[in-house]
Amino acid sequence: MSRRIHLAAHFPGVNNTTVWTDPTxxxxxxxxxxxxxxxxxxxxxxxYLFLAEGLRLREHRGRIHDLDVLGRPNTLAILAALAAVTxxxxxxxxxxTTFNEPYELARQLATLDHLSNGRAxxxxxxSSDAFHGANFRRGGFLDHGDxxxxxxxxxxxxxRLWASWRDDAILADADTGEFLRRDAxxxxxxxxxxxxxxxxxxxxRSPQHRPLIVQAxxxxxxxxxxxxxxxxxxxxHTEFEDAQEFYRDVKGRLAAVGRQEDDLKILPAASxxxxxxxxxxxxxxxxxxxxxxxxxxxxxxxxxxxxxxxSGYDPDGPLPDVEPDTGAESAQGFAxxxxxxxxxxxxxxxxxxxxxxxxxxxxxxxxxxxxFVGTPDQVxxxxxxxxxxxxxxxxxxxxxxxxxxxxxxxxxxxPLLQExxxxxxxxxxxxxxxxxxxxxxxxxxxxx
Amino acid sequence: xxxxxxxxxxxxxxxxxxxAWREPTxxxxxxxxxxxxxxxxRAADDAGVVFATIEDALTLEGRxxxxxxxxRRDRVRGRLDALLVASFLxxxxxxxxxxxxxxxxxxxxxxxxxxxxxxxxxxLGRAGARIVAGSSPQERANFGRRGxxxxxxxxxxxxxxxPAWQAAFREAGEVVDAIRRLADxxxxxxxxxxxxxxxxxxxxxxHNADFxxxxxxxxxxxxxxRSPQGQPLITALAHQSIPHRxxxxxxxxxxxxxGGAEEAAVIVAEVEQAxxxxxxxxxxxxxxxxxxxxxxxxxxxxxxxxDRLEERAPIATDAHIAIGxxxxxxxxxxxxxxxxxxxxxxxxxxxxxxxxxxxxxVIPVARAxxxxxxxxxxxxxxxxxxxxxxxxxxxxxxxxx
Numbered sequence: 001m002s003r004r005i006h007l008a009a010h011f012p013g014v015n016n017t018t019v020w021t022d023p024t025x026x027x028x029x030x031x032x033x034x035x036x037x038x039x040x041x042x043x044x045x046x047x048y049l050f051l052a053e054g055l056r057l058r059e060h061r062g063r064i065h066d067l068d069v070l071g072r073p074n075t076l077a078i079l080a081a082l083a084a085v086t087x088x089x090x091x092x093x094x095x096x097t098t099f100n101e102p103y104e105l106a107r108q109l110a111t112l113d114h115l116s117n118g119r120a121x122x123x124x125x126x127s128s129d130a131f132h133g134a135n136f137r138r139g140g141f142l143d144h145g146d147x148x149x150x151x152x153x154x155x156x157x158x159x160r161l162w163a164s165w166r167d168d169a170i171l172a173d174a175d176t177g178e179f180l181r182r183d184a185x186x187x188x189x190x191x192x193x194x195x196x197x198x199x200x201x202x203x204x205r206s207p208q209h210r211p212l213i214v215q216a217x218x219x220x221x222x223x224x225x226x227x228x229x230x231x232x233x234x235x236x237h238t239e240f241e242d243a244q245e246f247y248r249d250v251k252g253r254l255a256a257v258g259r260q261e262d263d264l265k266i267l268p269a270a271s272x273x274x275x276x277x278x279x280x281x282x283x284x285x286x287x288x289x290x291x292x293x294x295x296x297x298x299x300x301x302x303x304x305x306x307x308x309x310x311s312g313y314d315p316d317g318p319l320p321d322v323e324p325d326t327g328a329e330s331a332q333g334f335a336x337x338x339x340x341x342x343x344x345x346x347x348x349x350x351x352x353x354x355x356x357x358x359x360x361x362x363x364x365x366x367x368x369x370x371x372f373v374g375t376p377d378q379v380x381x382x383x384x385x386x387x388x389x390x391x392x393x394x395x396x397x398x399x400x401x402x403x404x405x406x407x408x409x410x411x412x413x414x415p416l417l418q419e420x421x422x423x424x425x426x427x428x429x430x431x432x433x434x435x436x437x438x439x440x441x442x443x444x445x446x447x448x
Numbered sequence: 449x450x451x452x453x454x455x456x457x458x459x460x461x462x463x464x465x466x467x468a469w470r471e472p473t474x475x476x477x478x479x480x481x482x483x484x485x486x487x488x489x490r491a492a493d494d495a496g497v498v499f500a501t502i503e504d505a506l507t508l509e510g511r512x513x514x515x516x517x518x519x520r521r522d523r524v525r526g527r528l529d530a531l532l533v534a535s536f537l538x539x540x541x542x543x544x545x546x547x548x549x550x551x552x553x554x555x556x557x558x559x560x561x562x563x564x565x566x567x568x569x570x571x572l573g574r575a576g577a578r579i580v581a582g583s584s585p586q587e588r589a590n591f592g593r594r595g596x597x598x599x600x601x602x603x604x605x606x607x608x609x610x611p612a613w614q615a616a617f618r619e620a621g622e623v624v625d626a627i628r629r630l631a632d633x634x635x636x637x638x639x640x641x642x643x644x645x646x647x648x649x650x651x652x653x654x655h656n657a658d659f660x661x662x663x664x665x666x667x668x669x670x671x672x673x674r675s676p677q678g679q680p681l682i683t684a685l686a687h688q689s690i691p692h693r694x695x696x697x698x699x700x701x702x703x704x705x706x707g708g709a710e711e712a713a714v715i716v717a718e719v720e721q722a723x724x725x726x727x728x729x730x731x732x733x734x735x736x737x738x739x740x741x742x743x744x745x746x747x748x749x750x751x752x753x754x755d756r757l758e759e760r761a762p763i764a765t766d767a768h769i770a771i772g773x774x775x776x777x778x779x780x781x782x783x784x785x786x787x788x789x790x791x792x793x794x795x796x797x798x799x800x801x802x803x804x805x806x807x808x809x810v811i812p813v814a815r816a817x818x819x820x821x822x823x824x825x826x827x828x829x830x831x832x833x834x835x836x837x838x839x840x841x842x843x844x845x846x847x848x849x
Binding site for chain 1: 467469470471472474476477480481482486505506507508509519520521522523524525526527528529531532533535536537538539540554555556557558559562563565566567569570572586589590591592593634639641643646647648649650651654663664665666667668669671672673760761
């Protein structure tokens with residue numbers, strides 16, 4: 001039997017994915033943009049809508065970055081608002097385990113699950129650096145190992161809080177005056193060097209019992225966390241054989257913790273460009289990539305890696321033949337800032353020389369290499385192949401325009417996936433996000 | 449001449465009377481559902497209520513629980529996060545201000561600020577916050593981060609006698625400062641989308657908060673571009689001198705709890721005195737009097753309903769209680785209006801019953817009698833209250849430079 005494809009719809013965030021210079025690009029902040037995007041994703045029967053998180057505006061060489069989209073809403077608040085204008089699609093937000101507290105975040109996610117009638121999800125990420133920490137009471141204070149320990153304890157505590165209300169806790173017997181059943185709520189205590197909590201949760205059990213948990217880290221610690229806690233992995237493995245290997249590795253870890261292959265879905269990020277012919281799609285892909293990586297974007301990217309002023313360099317010329325300035329942190333807020341600068345530069349040189357790429361083409365190759373480029377038929381067949389041959393369970397799809405970047409995918413690719421019989425043709429009435437995705441994970445009911 | 453006022457409502461669980469959930473009209477098993485909140489707030493919106501406050505607490509016991517009571521099985525327990533409920537209601541309503549309760553001790557001020565700005569965007573300019581200072585021992589146990597803080601009210605009954613409460617109010621003041629600074633951190637026109645130069649924004653018009661306080665610091669600018677109101681409406685409930693001073697210094701609207709019209713006049717004078725001494729905000733502090741209401745078709749039916757509730761669970765409340773017909777409530781409103789308040793925040797004893805009476809009887813009759821401010825088409829909450837939209841302090845600096 002063929003395997004079912006799962007798709008998430010990623011609202012483009014604050015990086016050069018989004019082509020804000022396109023005359024049809026809309027607002028990244030107005031609620032109408034989010035509402036449009038969510039309604040279209042629901043029309044396309046996507047499993048869930050996915051949002052990244054922002055905890056500080058990116059900076060470049062000590063000043064606020066000004067070339068790409070900057071600014072976005074608070075993740076939880078926008079998802080709660082979207083719960084009001086959608087009915088079936090899941091609502092998944094990225095939320096840090098470092099700069100939140102378990103009691104508060106668990107109650108916010110449980111709230112979102114109530115308000116959406118069982119469609120809430122949490123992409124649990126860790127963050128530790130002092131740059132983001134400077135916006136929080138916490139500050140930047142965790143090294144890599146403690147970060148994942150905190151994430152694991154955080155997830156465990158959240159699950160215990162979500163499970164601490166009996167299903168039937170609320171009796172509401174007007175005659176006897178008993179609102180709560182006896183032993184309706186379990187005390188949740190946890191003491192470690194990271195947390196010291198003795199809590200009674202204040203949100204009744206939500207429709208999904210526990211909101212969906214998504215995980216995005218790729219390190220060994222990240223894979224362990226995913227095996228133990230996650231329902232979905234948002235990976236970056238999109239090259240077919242690499243994806244298959246990742247799939248085998250992660251799914252192979254599940255049996256040891258008593259979970260099934262289908263209980264953890266792998267949905268890597270994927271971009272796409274469509275055309276009526278392959279040639280047309282490739283041309284469009286090139287045009288979009290040039291818009292995503294403008295000359296100043298390419299130079300800025302290099303400046304982040306080298307931590308030097310490259311404003312005099314020709315973006316269509318070769319990589320600068322200079323040493324990086326490793327004396328200080330450079331690209332504040334960019335995900336690559338922890339990479340070892342020199343090995344990174346060596347890698348850049350290797351790719352550029354092997355493929356004879358200019359600065360701009362190298363950056364296009366690195367940041368605007370579209371995952372699926374072709375006719376709708378080809379793209380549908382490609383996506384299907386990844387899923388049928390166990391490279392992924394589907395994809396987290398991101399378009400290059402806001403807010404209508406997935407319209408074309410919805411109109412032209414989804415129907416072909418449906419024709420192939422591997423994509424749903426309707427949501428199941430009243431299904432929770434867990435049910436839509438087909439992941440188990442209902443907790444054992446708390447016995448009185 | 450008749451003094452005009454605004455009518456707001458305060459929403460919490462099954463209503464403000466502890467036995468309200470046992471009424472036949474109550475919906476006690478729906479208190480944490482989307483439909484319950486949608487029904488309540490849409491009705492208030494349609495009736496022209498100026499804003500709705502939504503209660504919250506970061507504990508199962510609520511904020512006023514008896515310290516040693518454990519879990520009371522005869523009271524409503526369980527609630528939703530108020531800021532998220534307000535965000536959910538934003539696209540479902542048109543004019544009503546949405547004011548969730550926000551506690552200031554444990555949540556990260558940065559998250560609070562961006563959440564409120566997002567509520568302002570999603571509601572097209574109708575966001576506010578009711579600031580609550582301090583934390584209970586139960587709340588501290590839930591978070592497990594800070595052992596210090598107030599333990600109940602001081603024996604004197606005055607928060608100003610307790611250094612822990614004084615600190616809690618100083619911290620709440622910092623949270624409000626941070627919310628306002630972050631809201632100001634993007635100037636109105638910071639997003640320029642200049643295709644020619646490839647610049648999405650003008651970084652000269654985005655400013656780091658650089659907030660340094662006694663309790664926390666925040667370095668960066670908000671992640672949320674400037675919202676329709678500029679700043680969310682800041683409100684606070686105040687009973688005593690420290691809270692009055694807190695509200696005078698930090699709030700746009702203060703809720704007071706006078707026992708009657710005379711006391712209202714005294715409190716208004718005290719609040720205005722405090723405002724004259726400590727207030728930096730450019731607009732006059734708006735004063736709303738709280739009134740807990742139970743409304744029936746006849747006085748006798750109202751008294752009977754109240755007695756039934758009190759027999760089941762006697763109420764302990766800070767607010768003046770008005771029991772009677774819509775006409776009784778309107779008389780109370782008129783009297784408070786004459787005492788100099790800008791508005792009345794009605795706390796329905798029973799939900800949805802008393803909210804229904806407010807929206808279907810009290811407001812239409814009061815409007816017809818000319819005691820309500822005109823329910824004009826002002827698009828934002830600040831404008832409906834006669835407050836200008838706030839411009840960024842950073843933009844103001846440029847003009848004066």
